Amino acid sequence: ETGVTQSPTHLIKTRGQQVTLRCSSQSGHNTVSWYQQALGQGPQFIFQYYREEENGRGNFPPRFSGLQFPNYSSELNVNALELDDSALYLCASSSGQEFNTQYFGPGTRLTVL
Amino acid sequence: AQSVTQLGSHVSVSEGALVLLRCNYSSSVPPYLFWYVQYPNQGLQLLLKYTSAATLVKGINGFEAEFKKSETSFHLTKPSAHMSDAAEYFCAVSTNDYKLSFGAGTTVTVRA
Numbered sequence: 001e002t003g004v005t006q007s008p009t010h011l012i013k014t015r016g017q018q019v020t021l022r023c024s025s026q027s028g029h030n031t032v033s034w035y036q037q038a039l040g041q042g043p044q045f046i047f048q049y050y051r052e053e054e055n056g057r058g059n060f061p062p063r064f065s066g067l068q069f070p071n072y073s074s075e076l077n078v079n080a081l082e083l084d085d086s087a088l089y090l091c092a093s094s095s096g097q098e099f100n101t102q103y104f105g106p107g108t109r110l111t112v113l
Numbered sequence: 114a115q116s117v118t119q120l121g122s123h124v125s126v127s128e129g130a131l132v133l134l135r136c137n138y139s140s141s142v143p144p145y146l147f148w149y150v151q152y153p154n155q156g157l158q159l160l161l162k163y164t165s166a167a168t169l170v171k172g173i174n175g176f177e178a179e180f181k182k183s184e185t186s187f188h189l190t191k192p193s194a195h196m197s198d199a200a201e202y203f204c205a206v207s208t209n210d211y212k213l214s215f216g217a218g219t220t221v222t223v224r225a
Contacts, residue, residue: 004156033212042203042215043157056212090156092213100145100211101164104157 002027004093004105012111013081021076021108023091030095031055032074033102034066037088049074078110086112115140115206119216127224132191134219136178136204139185146187147205147213148178157203163187174198199223 005024013019025032031050035043045058049068063079072093078085088109092102120135138144145164149157161172168180174197178189187204201220205213 006156031211035213042205042217043213045212045214048211058212092157094211100207101147101159101162102213103159104149106156109154 004091004103006089006091006105006108008108009106010109010111012113014113015081015083017081018077018079019081019110021078021089021091021110023074023076023093023105025072025074025091025093026103028095029093029103030072031093032068032072033092033094034074034076035090035092036060037090037107038084039087043090046076081112083112086110115144115208115214117204117206117214117216119204119219121219122217123220123222125222125224126194128196129193132176132189132194132198132221134189134202134204134221136187136189136216137185138187138204138206140206140208142208144206144208146178146180147207148172148176148187148189149203149205151201151203151218153200160189160202194221194223196223196225 007022033048034046037043047057048055052068065077068074088107090107092104094102116139118137147162148160161170163180171177201218204216
């Protein structure tokens with residue numbers, strides 16, 4: 001069974017640019033959630049996708065957007081990058097049968113200069 | 114809305130000593146509770162979860178946690194610390210809205 005994978009591992013962008021992060025969910029999981037983890041803090045919920053539809057969103061501006069594809073993989077897009085967007089971005093997948101137990105990928109480290 | 118408070122941002126224990134990490138939650142509905150561990154430069158690994166079955170939950174690597182509704186707590190323990198337990202630990206809560214709300218984390222260091 002393949003776990004959650006994310007790409008790229010690391011990314012460096014400059015302020016104002018746009019970035020796309022990718023996530024492949026664990027086999028059999030139809031739900032993907034994205035979290036932002038700033039240095040020294042706990043992860044913060046960005047949004048969740050279930051069967052290609054957004055299924056809840058945290059307190060993040062509209063320049064954070066996402067997609068989920070028919071194979072349940074997902075993308076996180078961030079436009080107009082700001083310095084405070086520098087963080088570890090974590091993707092987690094889950095199924096409907098496990099009380100929303102979420103399994104995390106290794107994360108993408110984004111640095112905005 | 115739900116939230117989590119982890120008491121103590123840093124815990125230092127001797128190898129072989131008890132590990133106790135404290136977590137209190139706030140939730141207006143019955144919660145699901147989780148503990149995750151994060152090693153440096155890695156993602157989160159699930160240690161254990163409470164989903165309204167047994168109040169004492171056993172997880173991986175010898176960890177366990179007890180759900181106490183009256184105290185709104187879900188403290189994590191391990192009887193004997195190992196050097197490999199050095200990591201950051203996060204308590205998280207979710208309800209029927211399916212988002213996880215995390216605490217700020219507790220960093221564990223293990224002294225030889």
